[in-house]
Amino acid sequence: MSLTVYPNYMDIIQNPEALRSWKENITSEPYRSYLYAYPHKTSYRELERKLPLSELWSQEKADSLFLYMHIPFCGARCGFCNLFTLPDKRADVHTNYVDALERQAAQWASLIPNAPIARFAVGGGTPTLLQPDQLDRLFHIAQHGMGMDPSQASISVETSPETISTERLDILKSRQVDRVSMGIQSFVEFEADAIYRPQKPQEVERALRQLKLYQFPILNLDLIYGLPGQTLDSWIYSLDKALSYDPEELFIYPLYTRDHTIVKPEQIRQSGEDQRVSFYRVARDRLLAHGYTQYSMRRFAKAEAGSEKSLLPYGCQEEGMIGLGCGARSYTKTVHYSSRYSVGRSATASIIADYVASADYTHADYGIVLSKDDQQRRFILKALLHTEGLALRSYEERFTTSSLNDFPELNLLMHTDLAVIEHEVLRLTDEGLMYSDSIGDWFISPEIRARMESCVLS
Template identity: 45%
Template sequence: MTRLEQMLGETPYVAYLYGYPHKTAYRPFTPALSLESVWAEERRDALFLYVHVPFCEMRCGFCNLFTAAGPKQDVVDGYLGALVRESRRVKQALGRATFARAAIGGGTPTLLDVAGLETVFDLMEGTLGADMRNIPVSVEVSPETVDAEKLRVLRARGTDRVSIGVQSFIEAEVAAVKRPQQTAQVEAALDLIRSTGFPTLNLDLIYGMEGQTEESFLFSLRAALRFRPEEIYLYPLYVRPLTFLGKKARAWDDLRISLYRAGRDFLLSQGYTQVSMRMFRAPHAPDAGGPVYRCQEDGMVGLGCGARSYTGGVHYSSEYAVGSREVRNIIASYSERTEASFGEVGYGFRLTSEEQRRRYMLLSLLADGVDLGAYRQRFGADVLTDFPELAELETHGLGRREAGVLKLTPAGVERSDLIGPWLHSEGVRELTREYAWR
């Protein structure tokens, strides 16, 4: 029995792959690398600019993101000051650069007041030079923290996509994942977002929560469609170490695959197109526009604790934690850093030539598919020679070749959270196994 066959006999929910390698494979660099050396050979004509705001009003029971709940204003102000210093040092190292995409995430960026939001946009636009009004710009918000004035600032500064984590329109379901959310407040926030005129509204919903049924999940989907979202993301619930649900350790009643299929089929019946396992796009959604950006090929500049930066050979970030004390300590240390200290890269992952090929293959496969000719042109080799295990996808009906592109079938798409980890290198798997959660 192959490793894939063994995994197919177990849960399809192993891990969500939104980047490769995962941050749990990152380790300290000894000695630290200089920022200039890391970016020396990198193309800078189509970068992604990301700013992380590691603050929330509360931490949801499923959340393992890098964020601190209920920060005092002096903590927020100290963090923003360090963010400004980091952006200056990063600009010095980058020199001339063009950004094709920008995003502000967290945490909850709209926990910041209007002045704080303006500070973030000023450093992205003024310091780093991102043309925020002519590239796609996405900002994450929450029902508890949005108001008319903040939304007007986001729209005026170039934001064309707002993403809001609703999770469910049924209060008992969100209460089960420690999110005391009022549906009336969610609906008011959505009305406000729509009235502000953002071209793209994205709603996040979760399936697999305690007490959730197919009927209740479809109820939330129908409620979501009343606001005509251009995008909907359907996330399976994961119970991760150190989160509230992880500590609760309830017996798992796994209905996730049936809930996923019900949600997928419903959205397809409503005219949505499935882009990935999680993402569905409405027929009225606008084209992304702006410069072309391909995550498999182009770099990413991440600013702030919790943000990751990608170059061809090095991925790096601040250290990562979930526990509240450790998160607060990392934020405090970051806030004390000098501008000069941001010229050192001390934590991350060096990508060998093989890992660079693997990353390109993996991110392509889980998105539009691996273009066999493009891979050969980029790396001078055949992807099926470099990664012969890919042939197993076709054997098990999880992948197929169409017009020179290896794509996942519908059966493969619904097992994306199994296929991604299956294709990790042994070195990355070992680092992830050894990672000490804190």
């Protein structure tokens, strides 16, 4: 649903029937999309000219930076996945990729602002699919290539049950990793099979037992609700299994289907799509009862969970994100850029091959130049879709205007009890938080939506 459907929000507020209809549009399709970044990657296009990174970053004034490395390889593509990743276990392919990543870091190091790395994350794909020596190289590149100090940076690594080994965990521990995140999705073998995830419950529990021995400051587990054939009882079973390992953090995701995913929308409908709201409520209540704090629709964490280091500050509204590797995105204040995006196997393999063969990584040629409207919407969404909410003064300090004047349609959220303003913070209510994805989708600008809808993936 686009904002252009309602050009005059006052007409809605003054008409109870229109207001009720507006809220029904938001709440009737709570899982129409998953907006984890704005603008969405499907709005990226070839830039009008190649932008030198020295030019892009010269005006950035970040006090600290976020370094992200993308490893676009996994053991198998899950049925729900539309990430930039390629099922490929060949060690020589991985080595060639890490070689390219090291070349890219060497070229980027002198072009990025001389600010310390506050956060370092390695994602994918499955980074721990790499052989131990290549996995260790990633940290060497971050430290010696990009200047990341592991004693003052929060370090997060994604993994999977089948890649958990003593040798790999020894590396993560020695490299001072603070957070290990493992996607489980379900402890029920039938449900894992339904999303084409080659995973045995025994393998998951072996991996979890081994992970717990290393006592990383934060163990995060991911679960998915709304899987084909999933029942409320089996969802609670997976929740309780996860809780039995006492993770510091849990992410719960509704199942989505997207372009080029193996699982199709009709498979969700056959399983009872409407159950996802009730599954969410049950999980939320159960996690809160176990002492977790809710930070977003998806993220629940123990309030005391965190690194034992003295970490550098990094605000969620900052743009200083450096994305190394094919498929990684980088954010400056006015430009977001990356390599090209694909889901199909042949196109993804071709993009990775071009990245590995490249000798020059010093220009951005694919991404989006953010208008002021894009920057404002991004600022609002990054705050509003989390429980801390949008600090109205922070927006004013950034843009010298009022968010409610710039986007008066935000008042619709208050008039439908989806949000409140308390102590000058616009915050979603419990009901609003449940419909975060619909609210995020509603707030996409018409221009960005048009770009997303015209994107053709291969």
